[in-house]
Amino acid sequence: MLEMRDVCFHYGNGTPILEHMNVEIGAGEFIGLGGRNGCGKTTVTRLLMGLEKPVSGEIRYDGRIINEDDASRRSAFIGYVFQRPERQMFRPTVRDEVAYGPQQFGRQADEIEASVQAALEQTGLSDLADAYPPNLNRGEKQRVAIASAIAMHTQYLILDEPTSGQDSADKEELMQLLTKLNRQGLTVLIISHDMDIFAEYCHRVLVIGQHTKAFDGTPEELFTKRDDLYDLGLSRPDSVTLSLSVPGLPYCKSMKDFTAAMLQKLGGQK
Structure with missing residues (x-):
């Protein structure tokens, strides 16, 4: 269980971004995170990842308070795919990139090799193992970032606007991969403005509004029972x-x- 308990956050000027945020993310969920631009969606994920720290409140993992654990320590159980995944890549080949995390955690060479090979196979990247990551297209770069998380035996995967700028074929390929990984037990959290993604793939949707959680329920409840979708920056x-x-x-x-x-x-x- 990954939790935010009464979390508040603001940047240096004191303007509130999040206030009294309470969220529980259980194992095996597939969650969409939505809301207007600037509502705090990315801030939620940065707090979960350890890229930011709460002004008050607690971030918990399996009951343990992890407020002071930095992103490198949390990467043992949380993977993050940035909106521009090339920003998190710096090694000469796809294989080396995927191996980086396990190497930093001091795992044995044979264990690393097995983890990398399995991650490349799961994400369809085996034929690109020796490719130079910056030369890949966006969808392939996303899969490299996902493979890097899988190689760490990540339990949670967070993706920031993963389908923006992609054509329908690339979008479908990515979502099918995430669905497969979710069925294998990976918890997936997607930040998106794509309501079709929420409706078709997510089991649960969280919406941020007025600096806190404005909705937490199924996509069907969101799209059929709420009359304030426009106010929340959403559409049906x-x-x-x-x-x-x-x-x-x-x-x-x-x-x-x-x-x-x-x-x-x-x-x-x-």
């Missing part, structure tokens, strides 16, 4: 809007689901 996915407009149609989390539901409905009317 087209698949949900369309399914709500057709009497008798179930909640549809994707356009694929909507199409299938419509075909079934029309077929039943013959």
Whole structure:
């Protein structure tokens, strides 16, 4: 369990970014984190990672207060994929990049080799093991960052706007990879403005508003029961809007689901 207990945070000028933030993130969850630009989403993840420290309140991991643990120590159980993943890469090959974390934790050479090989296979990067990371495309760089986390046997993976600027094929490939890893037990937390991602893939959505948690529940609850989506900087996915407009149609989390539901409905009317 990763927790924020009554966490408050502000930068040097004292303007509050987060106030009395309480969040519990359990093992195996797939969570979307949303809200308006500047609402504090990235700050939440930086606090969890140890890149920032709370002004007050506690960050806990399995009941232990980890406020003073820096990011390098937390990297043993939390991986982070930046919006621009190339900023976290500095080694000459993909293999070396993925091996860096386990090496820093002093693991044995044979253990490192096995962890790196498994991580490359899981992320589809085996054929790029000797490639120079800056020469990769954005989707490949993201997979390198994910592989680096997997090689550390990470329990939590945080991604900042992972699908922005990607075409539909790259987006689908990334989300299928994250879904697979989540089914294998990895906890995934995604910061995104892409409501389709929340609806189709996330089991739970957290929304930040007015410097604290404004919503915590399922995507279906968010998109069908809240009437303040605009105020929170969110929108309803087209698949949900369309399914709500057709009497008798179930909640549809994707356009694929909507199409299938419509075909079934029309077929039943013959």
